[in-house]
Amino acid sequence: MKLSVEKIIEQNQKWLETHEAAYNFLAEKLEKNGTDVEHILKKLKDLQVAIPSWALGAGGTRFGRFSYKGEPATLEGKISDVGLLHSLTQSAGAISLHIPWDIPEDANAIKEFAASLGIEFDAVNSNTFQDQPRMKKSYRFGSLCNSDPSVRELAIQHNLDVINIGEKLGSKSLTVWLADGSNFPGQHNFQEALQNTRDSLQHIYKSIRDDWKLFIEYKPYEPNFYSTVIQDWGTSLMLAEACGDRAYTLVDLGHHLPNTNIEQIVATLMMKGKLGGFHFNDSKYGDDDLTVGSIKPYALFLIWNELVYGMEHNKNNPSPAWMIDASHNIKDPLEDLLQSLEAIQIAHAQALLVDQNALREAQKQQDVVLCQEILQDAYRTDVRPLLREARLQSNAAIEPIATYRALDVRNQIIKERGLHSVASGL
Numbered sequence: 365m366k367l368s369v370e371k372i373i374e375q376n377q378k379w380l381e382t383h384e385a386a387y388n389f390l391a392e393k394l395e396k397n398g399t400d401v402e403h404i405l406k407k408l409k410d411l412q413v414a415i416p417s418w419a420l421g422a423g424g425t426r427f428g429r430f431s432y433k434g435e436p437a438t439l440e441g442k443i444s445d446v447g448l449l450h451s452l453t454q455s456a457g458a459i460s461l462h463i464p465w466d467i468p469e470d471a472n473a474i475k476e477f478a479a480s481l482g483i484e485f486d487a488v489n490s491n492t493f494q495d496q497p498r499m500k501k502s503y504r505f506g507s508l509c510n511s512d513p514s515v516r517e518l519a520i521q522h523n524l525d526v527i528n529i530g531e532k533l534g535s536k537s538l539t540v541w542l543a544d545g546s547n548f549p550g551q552h553n554f555q556e557a558l559q560n561t562r563d564s565l566q567h568i569y570k571s572i573r574d575d576w577k578l579f580i581e582y583k584p585y586e587p588n589f590y591s592t593v594i595q596d597w598g599t600s601l602m603l604a605e606a607c608g609d610r611a612y613t614l615v616d617l618g619h620h621l622p623n624t625n626i627e628q629i630v631a632t633l634m635m636k637g638k639l640g641g642f643h644f645n646d647s648k649y650g651d652d653d654l655t656v657g658s659i660k661p662y663a664l665f666l667i668w669n670e671l672v673y674g675m676e677h678n679k680n681n682p683s684p685a686w687m688i689d690a691s692h693n694i695k696d697p698l699e700d701l702l703q704s705l706e707a708i709q710i711a712h713a714q715a716l717l718v719d720q721n722a723l724r725e726a727q728k729q730q731d732v733v734l735c736q737e738i739l740q741d742a743y744r745t746d747v748r749p750l751l752r753e754a755r756l757q758s759n760a761a762i763e764p765i766a767t768y769r770a771l772d773v774r775n776q777i778i779k780e781r782g783l784h785s786v787a788s789g790l
């Protein structure tokens with residue numbers, strides 16, 4: 365299923381008048397305060413967030429999974445769903461594949477199909493956290509860290525295969541997230557596990573082309589509950605530095621212990637030029653993979669404030685690869701992703717509103733109250749008219765979720781795929 369621009373423009377008529385009144389009011393107020401509204405609109409239009417192939421079906425927990433109706437069972441179906449999100453928002457112009465769940469049979473045909481929807485291939489993700497059918501060895505006790513060299517070789521080879529598939533599709537980066545760790549004290553020799561991981565990553569890094577990047581993701585716990593080999597940003601940074609210039613740390617918002625100051629981690633990594641990838645989600649307790657901005661929108665804003673500052677001041681840091689990494693247990697995955705895209709852009713726009721010069725001056729004066737006032741003035745601005753205007757100018761939907769519902773997209777997908785079609789993946 366494909367959404368035509370005409371249909372979206374037709375739907376936009378319903379909200380056009382209300383939108384224009386709200387946008388003009390806000391734009392006038394912001395311009396009076398010296399904000400360059402055109403600049404913010406351009407930034408909003410430029411931001412493209414990748415959708416991971418595993419987010420288009422219902423997620424689940426180890427207790428169960430409740431499939432959603434009309435899930436995409438093929439790679440084409442997944443790309444087509446990302447195409448719908450992109451038509452509605454013009455801000456989801458990339459898909460991130462997970463191998464071996466998404467191995468294309470005909471890479472050129474898949475690439476052409478994606479291009480016809482305006483979709484590019486973002487980072488490819490390897491999977492050494494579960495065994496695959498007919499594997500000669502098992503990842504039961506770890507992959508790149510394993511004390512058995514033949515298991516490490518298998519895991520390295522898998523990553524090389526993933527790079528190979530990514531190259532055929534036009535991807536430019538590999539994301540490695542490892543479940544490696546131990547469940548009980550004494551199970552691992554910590555130093556050996558880390559050294560094995562470093563050596564394995566160096567081997568993989570040597571195999572990526574000059575125009576590729578390697579992203580190393582960290583996570584404090586789960587699936588192992590005593591220790592994780594790459595448990596935090598410091599370990600990830602250390603490994604990235606041991607690999608080379610094109611190896612970077614990847615921050616996933618859900619991969620932190622409660623109350624971790626993620627914005628400070630972002631600032632530190634960007635200062636070092638080592639923040640390469642970014643995964644959005646939200647959480648209440650741990651790695652909950654909830655809709656972006658659904659629990660802690662102020663934290664998301666503070667993180668975006670550091671991202672905006674870093675992109676402005678740390679020119680040695682590449683523009684991070686943005687991706688949503690969430691799990692949709694009960695909502696329609698497409699509606700959930702539209703909510704996440706909206707939350708990302710809201711926090712982005714609010715961060716762009718922060719008067720950086722005034723904030724620096726207040727910091728110099730050590731006026732703590734004024735520092736907080738400046739940040740919260742931006743955070744408390746309802747920036748949604750800016751998002752709607754950016755979408756309107758891009759021929760996307762003024763109201764993506766309402767448009768998705770008005771056009772009865774889910775029922776049309778169900779008609780195409782059937783009620784019980786199931787997505788591969790988590």
Ligand SMILES: [Mn+2]
Pocket residue numbers: 581616643689
């Ligand atoms: Mn992630």
